[in-house]
Amino acid sequence: MVRLTDPAELVARAGSGDRRALARLVSLVEDDTPEGAAALAGVFADTGRAWTTGLTGAPGAGKSTVADRLVTRARMRGDEVAVVAVDPSSPFTGGAILGDRIRMQDHISDAGVFIRSMASRGHLGGIAVTTPRVVTLLDGVGFPEVLVETVGVGQVEVEVAAAVDTTVVVVNPRWGDSIQAAKAGLLEVGDVFVVNKADRPGADDSVRDLRQMLELGHPEGWWPPIVTTVASTGEGIDDLGAAIDDHRAHLADTGTLAVRRQQRLVAELASAIDAELRREVRQVAGDEAWEAARVGVIERRVDPWTAARGLMAAARPR
Amino acid sequence: MVRLTDPAELVARAGSGDRRALARLVSLVEDDTPEGAAALAGVFADTGRAWTTGLTGAPGAGKSTVADRLVTRARMRGDEVAVVAVDPSSPFTGGAILGDRIRMQDHISDAGVFIRSMASRGHLGGIAVTTPRVVTLLDGVGFPEVLVETVGVGQVEVEVAAAVDTTVVVVNPRWGDSIQAAKAGLLEVGDVFVVNKADRPGADDSVRDLRQMLELGHPEGWWPPIVTTVASTGEGIDDLGAAIDDHRAHLADTGTLAVRRQQRLVAELASAIDAELRREVRQVAGDEAWEAARVGVIERRVDPWTAARGLMAAARPR
Numbered sequence: 008m009v010r011l012t013d014p015a016e017l018v019a020r021a022g023s024g025d026r027r028a029l030a031r032l033v034s035l036v037e038d039d040t041p042e043g044a045a046a047l048a049g050v051f052a053d054t055g056r057a058w059t060t061g062l063t064g065a066p067g068a069g070k071s072t073v074a075d076r077l078v079t080r081a082r083m084r085g086d087e088v089a090v091v092a093v094d095p096s097s098p099f100t101g102g103a104i105l106g107d108r109i110r111m112q113d114h115i116s117d118a119g120v121f122i123r124s125m126a127s128r129g130h131l132g133g134i135a136v137t138t139p140r141v142v143t144l145l146d147g148v149g150f151p152e153v154l155v156e157t158v159g160v161g162q163v164e165v166e167v168a169a170a171v172d173t174t175v176v177v178v179n180p181r182w183g184d185s186i187q188a189a190k191a192g193l194l195e196v197g198d199v200f201v202v203n204k205a206d207r208p209g210a211d212d213s214v215r216d217l218r219q220m221l222e223l224g225h226p227e228g229w230w231p232p233i234v235t236t237v238a239s240t241g242e243g244i245d246d247l248g249a250a251i252d253d254h255r256a257h258l259a260d261t262g263t264l265a266v267r268r269q270q271r272l273v274a275e276l277a278s279a280i281d282a283e284l285r286r287e288v289r290q291v292a293g294d295e296a297w298e299a300a301r302v303g304v305i306e307r308r309v310d311p312w313t314a315a316r317g318l319m320a321a322a323r324p325r
Numbered sequence: 326m327v328r329l330t331d332p333a334e335l336v337a338r339a340g341s342g343d344r345r346a347l348a349r350l351v352s353l354v355e356d357d358t359p360e361g362a363a364a365l366a367g368v369f370a371d372t373g374r375a376w377t378t379g380l381t382g383a384p385g386a387g388k389s390t391v392a393d394r395l396v397t398r399a400r401m402r403g404d405e406v407a408v409v410a411v412d413p414s415s416p417f418t419g420g421a422i423l424g425d426r427i428r429m430q431d432h433i434s435d436a437g438v439f440i441r442s443m444a445s446r447g448h449l450g451g452i453a454v455t456t457p458r459v460v461t462l463l464d465g466v467g468f469p470e471v472l473v474e475t476v477g478v479g480q481v482e483v484e485v486a487a488a489v490d491t492t493v494v495v496v497n498p499r500w501g502d503s504i505q506a507a508k509a510g511l512l513e514v515g516d517v518f519v520v521n522k523a524d525r526p527g528a529d530d531s532v533r534d535l536r537q538m539l540e541l542g543h544p545e546g547w548w549p550p551i552v553t554t555v556a557s558t559g560e561g562i563d564d565l566g567a568a569i570d571d572h573r574a575h576l577a578d579t580g581t582l583a584v585r586r587q588q589r590l591v592a593e594l595a596s597a598i599d600a601e602l603r604r605e606v607r608q609v610a611g612d613e614a615w616e617a618a619r620v621g622v623i624e625r626r627v628d629p630w631t632a633a634r635g636l637m638a639a640a641r642p643r
Contacts, residue, residue: 044630044631048627048630051625051628140630143628183538186507186537187541190510190513220501223501223504223505269623272622272629273622273623276618276619276629276632276633279629279630279632280636280637281602281603284599284603284606288598301591304591305590305591307370310365310366311593312365313362313365313366315594315600315601318598319601
């Protein structure tokens with residue numbers, strides 16, 4: 008079998024529902040190949056149609072179960088949905104307990120659902136660089152809904168989860184969980200908050216704590232709703248769905264959606280320039296030159312700014 | 326009068342206590358001139374001797390008054406001290422009430438104290454780029470102590486305040502102040518916490534709240550002490566000084582100091598490369614090319630990654 012690599016052909020197939028072609032395309036984008044770049048360029052005019060939702064929270068908060076329920080909800084109203092999971096503990100990425108995996112099987116065999124787990128870190132700038140490109144691709148080939156699931160622990164993961172239309176932050180009624188969320192910067196990025204596992208003691212306290220913390224200096228026009236769910240039974244998922252829909256309507260009604268999306272595109276342009284520049288310096292200046300600069304700086308033989316200019320000059324003989 | 330610009334001469338004069346020469350040098354560094362770069366290169370072998378302390382917290386928390394007291398403390402034990410203020414509300418930068426300014430006068434007329442307010446933002450990458458260079462210069466010309474004061478609100482300001490040996494976070498006994506500090510990411514960066522204005526009601530609650538929040542997932546070997554002060558009267562400043570000294574001893578004893586400083590230098594090298602690259606693209610690709618790319622991306626005529634490569638190609642004809 009010839010391995011198809013023609014981007015236009017792959018895009019056409021992916022757009023008509025060929026999941027293998029789509030999986031191949033995503034790999035080409037993830038691996039930063041010319042074909043992947045061509046595919047992105049090809050679909051870009053068709054992007055900006057998907058509703059993108061980010062799900063983030065501490066490991067064990069139940070993000071994947073919530074995601075699973077949101078997928079079911081989208082399917083029930085007839086929408087196809089793509090899931091990008093960058094949470095290493097997610098069952099989407101294969102890291103969780105058996106029960107979760109079995110539940111996911113339903114979606115995996117559903118042709119209306121495309122699930123992609125991202126190799127976190129690794130090549131290029133890692134998930135921060137790769138995820139927006141993959142989300143753009145999924146948008147461009149026609150998914151009306153894209154879910155991005157990340158762990159709300161690292162700065163990068165939080166930024167990835169926040170670079171969507173609606174960011175959902177999932178916490179639990181554990182003591183200190185809301186404070187942890189605050190410390191991780193999640194209160195600043197959440198558009199909708201979920202107290203999941205709300206059948207456990209302390210859910211009301213968690214809601215009150217979150218409410219109080221959110222009331223401290225939240226300058227924008229949107230007051231993030233706090234929804235309680237028991238995702239394992241499906242309880243509260245309709246409320247969550249309604250809250251996401253409300254946020255969507257709010258963004259659309261106030262014109263904020265267009266502004267936000269434009270800002271994200273410009274930010275993506277800036278970050279793409281950074282990534283290109285960094286790759287170029289790495290390629291041309293090479294590992295040895297970098298290592299020499301690093302050691303020189305640590306031993307205080309050369310200051311960082313002189314070393315940086317030296318690396319630049321080495322990278323770019325004129 | 327001839328305006329002196331020879332970096333070696335300026336460094337020599339600054340090192341022997343000529344404050345005008347030093348002020349001129351700092352300007353040359355701030356303005357990113359070749360002379361400033363040469364001065365930094367010249368003093369770099371002599372850096373790594375100063376103890377650098379960052380002070381951050383919300384506007385109105387009393388950071389400047391605390392800084393003022395710490396300056397007095399340093400002077401009383403005979404140390405010269407430099408203050409870099411990037412807080413626009415600081416009396417060091419001229420933004421505060423009369424009483425504060427009058428108090429500062431004592432230090433301004435003291436030849437053992439060098440105070441520099443940084444123009445926040447503006448040219449280059451703003452304070453994130455400029456501040457570490459200025460701190461390095463002050464270290465290199467021989468100040469045994471450098472204080473960096475920033476507002477703990479923006480991400481950049483927090484990073485600047487944290488890029489020191491000891492980071493001091495100042496809060497007040499106001500309700501919600503500790504939570505605000507958590508939300509701003511200050512709990513993650515603080516080595517020493519100060520509840521200032523502790524003569525007001527609620528100081529004990531603030532200490533307890535901070536303690537509880539800090540106990541949530543603080544993995545390192547150092548447990549940040551929480552000191553109560555009334556900086557306006559000087560109460561508690563000795564305790565604060567002792568806490569900073571303790572942290573210093575801890576870093577030295579555990580070998581963490583050398584590791585931290587090396588990490589900071591390597592991070593500075595990486596950030597210097599970024600700044601160089603960005604400047605180069607801006608210079609060569611030009612404002613018009615950037616604007617064309619920006620508009621093309623917003624109108625979805627060209628994807629951000631293709632646009633970035635286009636700008637790179639324009640910047641660097643081979």
